[in-house]
Amino acid sequence: MKNILKKYGLSFFAVVALLFVQAYCDLALPDYTSKIINVGIQQKGVESEIIDKMxxxxxxxxxxxxxxxxxKYYEKVSKTDANIKKYSYLKDGDVYVLKGELSEDDKKSILDSTIIYSFLLNNDAIKQMGIDINPTTIEYYTKSDTNNFDEYLTSFNNLDESMKKQYAISFISSEYERLGINLKDLQMNYLFKSGTKMIVLSLFIMVVIIATTYISGRLAGMVAYDLREKVVRKVMSFSKSEFNEFETSSLITRSTNDITQIQNMLTMVLRMVLYAPIIGIGALVKIININMVWVLGLAIGAILVLIIILMLFALPKFKIVQKLIDRLNLIVRETLNGLPVIRAFAREKEEINKFDKANTDLKKLNLFTQRLMSLMSPLMMLIMNETIILIYFVGAKHIDAGTMQVGTLTALISYTMQVIMSFLMLSMLSIMAPRAIISINRIKEVLNKENTIKETKNLPFDNDKIGELEFKNVSFKYPDGDEYVLENLNFKVPKGSTLAIIGSTGSGKSTIVKLIDRFFDVTEGSILVNGVDVKDLSFETLRHEIGMVPQKGMLFSGTIESNLKFGNDSLSEEDMEKSLKVACAYDFVMEKNEGLQYPINQGGTNVSGGQRQRLCIARAVAMNPDIYVFDDSFSALDYKTDASVRKNLNKYCESATKIIVAQRVATVMNADQILVLDEGKVAGLGTHEYLYKNCKVYKEIALSQLSEEELS
Structure with a gap:
């Protein structure tokens, strides 16, 4: 899993970078909204509390x-033609314009002085006396003990900073009017600029979201692709021992449903879960200095309690869901594969009931978890709405007291919603994470499963022993078994000869075949192919030397041609026709209008059992191996076709070694050697004539099928 994520590290970091950009832009929007309300509407477009022209x-x-x-900070602009073009408000006299940046201390001093001057202008007593405000009267008024100026300063110093700013901006608006500046135009210009910036920012956010969605979706899809490939490759390397630990239905679920769960989870993590803390922390930083953070803390605490309670109930159930899906897949697969048998025994009703029970169990558990998790969204929305109501309630008091502006309250609500929505995103993780974590563990079980049969090296063949097969003191028992299935087998099959293996059911015939192709490793002894122990050969080298025809004929969806080329992609049409003739399949293939292009359904269900078996034989012949292994492959053929196929094999594949596992004595009696098995042990080895005379087990099998005259 870590290696897969490392492979796509660049894409991952690109997504994270885009999420930071998106969060930065999303956090900027409430600021613009706040400024539009505060500056554009309430302050009529006056942006700063420091007067910039007077x-x-x-x-x-x-x-x-x-x-x-x-x-130091203000420049005197005189009324000239050049200045009038630059400063449209120059009308009745000189104007002083701010020319540089102010230090923080100077800003505070000028702000305070502006507000004091505003107070003097609007003082009712001064207005009644008709006193002209100038530096002389200001000095008199501020220093006189009879004007209660000290009381005014005391009340002024107790004002909140936001209130001071509002007083200053109110004065600046009046000053602009005295200068002849159209405040309505100033306001509309500010609203237009701010609105345009918000539109551009929103469009940019849209582009970032599209890019993030594309990259994250592609990344999740590629990770799922790699996981499926790794799982399939791992499963392809499994021996029979590993397959006994994992049911086929479970492997199908793991490579489809489980990986889809991981893909969905990864998509959500990249799009939402990573974004949630970025936007949440950013919003918290924005509002940390506002004296209403305690409201947000209360909401976050309620959300965390809700998530923990729901997870305590839901998590154990999610662990059972995947097992129930495995069970359902098993029943469906078993029913589809065994449908003819089910119908033959009139068991449709019972099988439907079995499926219905598994389906009902899964439905009930899914309904429980879905109902439980469906509570999360409305409860989260309830918490969010209650939080907003509380913010409105507390914020209204602050606005009434003059310690907060309406735009600031609006921004606070936006940031609060962003924080709560980030937790809502994380709560979505709590819904999908349990199932995804279980799916990850199930995939890891497959990928981390250590193969019991491993490739160690690939030694060269002994050129003097090409086509030779030898068993040396071979004994075998299954990994989970206590008793030996095969004991002390010793035989040698020279190049070009035919060894037939016969015995009663359960005597170990098919087990020998599995050992030759190394589907299992021998418990004791060794098997030599072309003079080399099979454990010292790579799987590819070994299996290219052996043309295997399994007991159950298996064809793959495609065409007859694609199935014949299954073991040899470079097969010519002439070679395919030759293979078909050897397997006595040429006539029925050429009778079909499509010929070699005749479509084959999955499993070869659109051809008869005998035709399917002959095509499997033709596929093995097309490989042109040094050793053929037929695992009861002639059982689906009639006696005439059986004899014809064996005759063709001896003719066209004369130099190849042939191992034939069979139940019919007629199939094996012409072999160079016949190996007779009885309960995993060698009961006899020799020709038909020798065994008929000297092997009791073989004679019993032979007489049970043929008369003495036929055997003679």
Missing amino acids: TDKTYANINSLTSVDLS
């Missing part, structure tokens, strides 16, 4: 109130 009279008065030398 009349010469205002300049002189504020300069008399502040300790800052305003000449």
Whole structure:
């Protein structure tokens, strides 16, 4: 799993980078909304609380109130033609324009002085006396003990910073009007610019989301592709021992359903789970200085409690779901494969009931988990809505007290929703993660399964023993078995000769075949192919030397041609026709309109059992191996075809060694050697004539099938 993720590390980091970009842009939108309300609507487009342009009279008065030398920061603009073009508000006199950045201390001093000057302008007592506000009257008023100026300063210093800013902005708006600046135009310009920025930012976010979705979807798809390939490759390397540990239905579920669960989980992680903490932490940073963070903390605590409670109930159930899916797949596969037998025994009703029980168990468990997890979304929405109501309630009090603006409250709600939505995204993880984790563990079980049969080396063949097969003191018992299935087998099959193996059911005939092709390893002794122990050969080298025809004929979906080329891609049409003739399959293939292109269904269900078996024989012949192994492959053929196929094999494959496992004495009696098995031991080895005279087991089998005259 780690290696797969390392392979796509670049794509992963690209997704993370895009998520950071998306989060940055998403976090910027509430700021724009807040500014549109605060600045664009409430402040009529006035952005800063520091006055940036003022009349010469205002300049002189504020300069008399502040300790800052305003000449350092403000530039006097006189009424000239050039300046009028640049500064449209130059009408009745000189204007002072802010020209540089202010230090924080100077900003505070100018802000305070602006507000004090605003107070003096709007003081009712001064207005009634008709006093002109100028540096002289300002000095008198601020220093006189009879004007209660100290009381005003005390109340001024107790004001919240936001209130001070609002006083200053109100004064700046009035000053703009005195300068002849159209506040409506200023407001509309600000709203238009801010709105345009939000539209562009939203379009950019859309592009980032599309890119993130594409890359994350492709990444998850490629990881799923690699996992399926690794699982299939691993399963292909399994011996019979490993297959006994994993049911076929379970392997199908693992390579399809389980990997799909992992793919969906990875997609969600890349798109939502990684994004959730980024946007959540970012939103928290944005609102950390607002004195309502406790509301958000309360909401987060409620969400965490909800997720923990639901997981405690749901997690144990998710572990059972995959096992029930395996069970359902097993029943469906068993029913489809065994349908003829089910019908023959009139067991349709019982099989339907068995499927219905497995299906009902899965349905009930899925309904339980889905109902449980379906509570999460409405409960999360309830928490979010209650949080918003609480923010409105508390925020309204702050607005009424003048310590918060409406736009700030709007931004706070947006950021709060982003934090809660991030937890909602993480809660989705809690729904999918349990099943995905179980699926990951099931995939790991397959990938980490150590093969009992391993390739160690690939020694060269002994050229003097090509086509030779030898068993030396071979004994075998299954990995989980206590008793030997085969004991002390010793025989040698020279090149070009035919060895027939016969015995009663369960005597170990097919086990010998599995040992030759190394589907199992011998427990004791050794098997030599072309003079080399099969354990010292690679699987590919060994199995290219052996043309195997299994007991149950197996064809693959495709055409007759594709099945004949299964072991030899470079097969010519002439070679295919020769193989078909050897297997006595040429006539029935050529009778079909499509010929070699005749379509074959999965498992070869659209041809008869005998035809399927002959095509399997033709496929083995097409490989042109040094050794043929026929595992009761003639049982589906009639006696005439059986004899014809064996005659053709002796004629066209004369130099190849042939191992024939059979039940019919007629099939084996012409072999160069016949190996008779009885309960896993050699009961006899020799020609038909020798065994008929000297082997009691062979004679009993022979007489049970043929008369003495036929055997003679």
